[in-house]
Amino acid sequence: MVDRIIALDLIITTGIGFISAYSILYNQPTLLDVAMILALIAFLGTVAFTYYIQQKNKP
Amino acid sequence: MTDLIVGVLALFGTLFVFFAAVGMLRMRDTYLRISVTTKAATLGIGLLLVGSAVHSYELAITAKVFAIILFLFLTAPVSAHLVGRTSYFSGVKLWKNSVMDDMKGKYNPETEELGSGLEDEPENSDSKK
Amino acid sequence: MKNRFLSNILLTFIWVALTGDFTLSNFFFGFLLSFFVLKMVISGESRAKYFRIAPKVVAFIFYFFKELVKANLQVAFEVMTPRFQMTPGIVGFPLEASSDIEISILANLISLTPGTLSLDVSDDRKVLYVHSMYIKDRESFIAGLKNGFEKRLLEILR
Numbered sequence: 001m002v003d004r005i006i007a008l009d010l011i012i013t014t015g016i017g018f019i020s021a022y023s024i025l026y027n028q029p030t031l032l033d034v035a036m037i038l039a040l041i042a043f044l045g046t047v048a049f050t051y052y053i054q055q056k057n058k059p
Numbered sequence: 060m061t062d063l064i065v066g067v068l069a070l071f072g073t074l075f076v077f078f079a080a081v082g083m084l085r086m087r088d089t090y091l092r093i094s095v096t097t098k099a100a101t102l103g104i105g106l107l108l109v110g111s112a113v114h115s116y117e118l119a120i121t122a123k124v125f126a127i128i129l130f131l132f133l134t135a136p137v138s139a140h141l142v143g144r145t146s147y148f149s150g151v152k153l154w155k156n157s158v159m160d161d162m163k164g165k166y167n168p169e170t171e172e173l174g175s176g177l178e179d180e181p182e183n184s185d186s187k188k
Numbered sequence: 189m190k191n192r193f194l195s196n197i198l199l200t201f202i203w204v205a206l207t208g209d210f211t212l213s214n215f216f217f218g219f220l221l222s223f224f225v226l227k228m229v230i231s232g233e234s235r236a237k238y239f240r241i242a243p244k245v246v247a248f249i250f251y252f253f254k255e256l257v258k259a260n261l262q263v264a265f266e267v268m269t270p271r272f273q274m275t276p277g278i279v280g281f282p283l284e285a286s287s288d289i290e291i292s293i294l295a296n297l298i299s300l301t302p303g304t305l306s307l308d309v310s311d312d313r314k315v316l317y318v319h320s321m322y323i324k325d326r327e328s329f330i331a332g333l334k335n336g337f338e339k340r341l342l343e344i345l346r
Contacts, residue, residue, distance in 0.1 A: 002089050002142060002145065002146040002149070002151060003089055003092060005142055006083070006089070006092050006093055006096055006097070006142060007083060009096070009097065009138065009142075010079060010080065010083055010096045010097075010100055013076070013079075013097075013100040013101075013104055014076060014080070014100070016104055016127075017072065017073070017076050017100075017103065017104050017107050020104070020107045020108050020110075020111045021069060021073070021107060021111075023111050024065060024069060024107075024110060024111045024114050027114075027115070029111065029115045029117070029120045029123075032108075032111065032120065032123050032124065032127070033123070035108075035127060036123065036126065036127050036130070039127055039130055039131055039134070040130070042134075042138075043134040043137075043138055046138040046141065046142065047138065047141060050138075050141045050142055050145045053145050053149060054145055054148070054149075057148070057149045057150075074264075075260060075264070078263070078264040078267050078268065081267050081268070082263070082267040085267060086267075087272075088276075090276065090305060090319045091274075091276060091321065093305055094263075094302060094303055094304065094305040094319065094321060095263055095267065095302065098260070098263075098299075098300060098301070098302035099260055099263060099264070099302055101300070102256060102257075102260050102302075118212075121212070132300065133296075135299075135300065136295070136296040136297075136299030136300050136306075137296070139299050139305060140295065140299055140305070140306055140307070140308075143305050143306075143307045143319065144307055144308050147307055147308070153276070153277075153278070154276060159277040159278065159279065159323065159326065160277060160278045
């Protein structure tokens with residue numbers, strides 16, 4: 001279960017990498033806004049899922 | 060010249076992200092996966108973003124890129140710490156070749172307290188300096 | 189300390205406005221110039237702390253990036269070679285830092301260098317539990333962290 005959270009985090013991080021590489025390749029720096037929003041969302045998702053696991057393991 | 064710098068930065072960033080992805084598959088337990096993936100990916104993303112800032116040489120883009128990098132470097136250790144802490148307390152085992160586990164027996168799940176092992180037997184604690 | 193930093197920033201803005209060149213490199217040059225001007229002009233007891241600490245902050249940032257790149261290369265080598273040579277484990281690291289800000293900055297820095305991951309702080313704030321990939325023995329690992337990150341961080345923050 002915890003491994004999936006790490007994998008989700010890595011997928012979103014790879015997405016940010018894709019977006020920045022795309023913005024270099026096609027010279028569209030507007031797309032970096034999307035990368036910023038993705039970085040925000042990834043942190044929120046990780047915190048939410050770990051909170052869920054913590055609550056589930058409580059006796 | 061600028062193209063060369065951008066190419067080198069983007070190449071190394073992509074390589075680090077690739078290493079993180081391979082490490083996700085190859086590492087043997089959760090803690091090794093956390094410590095390989097989050098940080099290698101963070102450095103890789105940082106290099107890629109610096110590359111895109113060098114490519115479009117503008118003040119607005121550079122400020123945006125530095126905001127993203129600052130945010131990543133602030134949140135990556137916090138989320139790694141959260142995931143590692145949760146996985147230890149929910150009973151994820153260490154790899155079988157692990158050398159030591161100082162945290163074993165220090166956590167009390169009823170009271171949710173984590174002791175340090177230094178308070179009652181000061182002469183027994185070999186982890187002291 | 190804070191006043192010195194603010195007057196340094198103010199002198200930098202005056203320099204940038206007077207030269208009329210709003211670029212990043214000019215900003216850095218103005219900062220360095222006003223730093224040295226302040227260092228020459230101000231004398232007395234209150235001068236000591238800021239001028240002692242500011243070069244240490246810059247040196248610490250460079251030291252941190254050096255450690256980051258070095259440890260990343262080590263981890264990349266470990267990932268790409270077929271046989272594992274790592275000796276992972278969890279070590280209780282006795283903290284010398286005591287206040288909230290010192291402990292949190294130290295834990296974040298330890299987490300950011302690959303191979304080590306700070307798991308939790310004990311409730312009485314004496315021990316930080318660190319998971320590391322390469323542990324030869326407990327004493328040398330603890331001594332490495334204590335002489336590297338913690339000593340430099342406490343020099344800056346105290």
